[in-house]
Amino acid sequence: xxxxxxxxxxxxxxxxxxxxxxxxxxxxxxxxxxxxxxxxxxxxxxxxxxxxxxxxxxxxxxxxxxxxxxxxxxxxxxxxxxxxxxxxxxxxxxxxxxxxxxxxxxxxxxxxxxxxxxxxxxxxxxxxxxxxxxxxxxxxxxxxxxxxxxxxxxxxxxxxxxxxxxxxxxxxxxxxxxxxxxxxxxxxxxxxxxxxxxxxxxxxxxxxxxxxxxxxxxxxxxxxxxxxxxxxxxxxxxxxxxxxxxxxxxxxxxxxxxxxxxxxxxxxxxxxxxxxx
Ligand code: 1HE
Numbered sequence: 001x002x003x004x005x006x007x008x009x010x011x012x013x014x015x016x017x018x019x020x021x022x023x024x025x026x027x028x029x030x031x032x033x034x035x036x037x038x039x040x041x042x043x044x045x046x047x048x049x050x051x052x053x054x055x056x057x058x059x060x061x062x063x064x065x066x067x068x069x070x071x072x073x074x075x076x077x078x079x080x081x082x083x084x085x086x087x088x089x090x091x092x093x094x095x096x097x098x099x100x101x102x103x104x105x106x107x108x109x110x111x112x113x114x115x116x117x118x119x120x121x122x123x124x125x126x127x128x129x130x131x132x133x134x135x136x137x138x139x140x141x142x143x144x145x146x147x148x149x150x151x152x153x154x155x156x157x158x159x160x161x162x163x164x165x166x167x168x169x170x171x172x173x174x175x176x177x178x179x180x181x182x183x184x185x186x187x188x189x190x191x192x193x194x195x196x197x198x199x200x201x202x203x204x205x206x207x208x209x210x211x212x213x214x215x216x217x218x219x220x221x222x223x224x225x226x227x228x229x230x231x232x233x234x235x236x237x238x239x240x241x242x243x244x245x246x247x248x249x250x251x252x253x254x255x256x257x258x259x260x261x262x263x264x265x266x267x268x269x270x271x272x273x274x275x276x277x
Contacts (some may be wrong), residue, residue: 007078013157014028014064015062015064017058017059018058018059018062018063018064019064020055020058020196021054021055021058022055023039024051024052024054024055024255025039025040025046025049025051025052025055026038026039026040026052026055026056026059027040027075028059029196030064030066030067031210031213031216032217033066033067033068033069033217034067034068034069034071034213034214034217035059035063035064035069035071035115036070036071036073036151036208036210037056037059037070037071037073038058038072038073038074038075039052039073039075039079039080040075041075042074042075042076042077042164043124044081044084045076045077045078045080045081045124045157046074046075046076046078046079046080046081046129047080047081047082047083047084047085048080048083048084048100048128048129048132049084049086049087050080050084050087050099052084053102053103054102054106055104056106056107056109056110056132056216057102057105057106057109059115060106060109060110060117060174061109061113062098063113063114063115067114067115068115068216068218068221068224069115069116069117069118069213069214069216069217069224070115070116070118070213071117071118071119071120071206071209071210071213072110072117072118072119072120072133072136073119073120073121073122073206073209074122074123075130076123077122077123078122078123078124078125078129079119079120079121079122079123079124079125079129079133079145080124080125080126080128080129080133080167081124081126081127081129082126082127082128082129082130082131082134082151083127083128083149083159083160085154090162091109094268096159099121099159100159100160101152103104103128103131103159103160103161104160104161105131106163107131107135107160107165108135108161110132110135110136111135111136111137111165111228111269112228112229114230115217115224116137116138116213116216116224116227116228117135117136117138118136118137118138118139118140118209118210118212118213118216119132119133119136119138119139119140119209120140120205120206120208120209120210121133121140121141121142121145121196122141122142122144122145122202122203122205122208123141123144123145123146124146124148124151125141125145125146125147125195126146126147126148126149127148127149127150127151127158128159128160130147130148130149130162130166130195131158131159131160131162131165131166134161134162134166134168134169134194134195135161135165137227138197138198138209138212139195139196139197139198140196140197140198140200140206140208140209140212141187141190141191141195141196141198141199141200141205142187142199142200142201142202142203142204143187143188143199143200143201143202144187144202145186145187145196145205146184146185146186146187146190146192147178147184147185147190147195148177148178148182148184148185149162149166149178149179150182151179152178152179152180152181152182153182156264157179158179162175163175169194169195170193170194170195174193178228187199198212205264214218220256220259220262221255221256221258222252222253222256222258222259223253223255223259226249226250226252226253230245230246230249233245234246234249
């Protein structure tokens with residue numbers, strides 16, 4: 001199949017859980033080394049019901065071996081409307097606790113999985129949708145994007161890891177403001193405060209995200225691993241511990257044959273120089 005972003009390679013022999021995810025609101029395909037994961041409940045604005053949260057978990061825990069990076073995006077006019085509110089009414093406190101923990105498992109699978117994940121954002125990125133986006137490693141937002149945490153005004157609280165991840169992007173004060181006042185950030189201000197690293201014209205977020213993911217997929221695997229698994233932990237360690245962890249992970253990365261080959265290629269004038277942007 002020739003799609004908008006080049007030929008789509010449908011992976012044969014997908015893991016059964018990955019196949020099951022496709023019947024629970026996820027569309028999955030490989031484009032080269034990039035796993036394309038689409039939230040596919042457009043009639044409900046990709047609201048995350050239990051089935052979809054489990055499907056996300058299953059997808060990121062069972063990516064095909066050939067996946068080296070991933071893109072998450074939403075079908076229709078919005079990235080994601082957050083928690084499916086129609087499922088909220090039935091839970092008591094204990095069930096609510098376990099429900100929140102199930103989101104933690106799913107979004108940890110996104111953040112702490114095998115490959116870096118780029119989110120392509122457009123339209124509403126709200127509530128649990130922003131929690132999902134904040135579990136990704138890079139966020140690309142088109143000009144139609146808007147961000148909010150309506151939990152505050154709905155009488156609830158974030159439960160998908162948002163109180164841990166979102167302050168790391170924008171600070172406690174800004175998240176508090178979003179939840180206390182229902183403040184909505186547009187795409188320009190979202191990039192300014194750190195909700196997204198890239199702001200692109202309307203309709204181009206997916207293309208940009210795929211471009212970035214394809215580049216990420218060519219990195220040395222240990223470098224990507226260090227960025228996903230070591231950097232966030234180093235950033236939370238006391239400096240003295242962080243310096244030691246950094247020394248350990250950098251020595252492991254540079255010892256890989258792939259790293260040696262890449263450095264040699266540069267020294268022999270065969271690798272790209274850093275260009276002024
Ligand atoms: C939904 C949901 C949902 C839409 N749960 N059904 N999230 C929110 O509080 C955001 C609620 N949603 C909205 O504010 C708007 O729907 C949007 C700004 C996202 C999109 O507006 P619009 O005009 O394009 O769509 P719509 O007409 O509002 O919605 C279309 C349908 O989707 C409609 O259902 P229908 O059967 O009447 O067609 C909506 O009811 C349905 N829909 N959003 C259920 N969220 C781990 S804790 C996380 C906690 C949270 O995420 S709380 C924040 C929840």
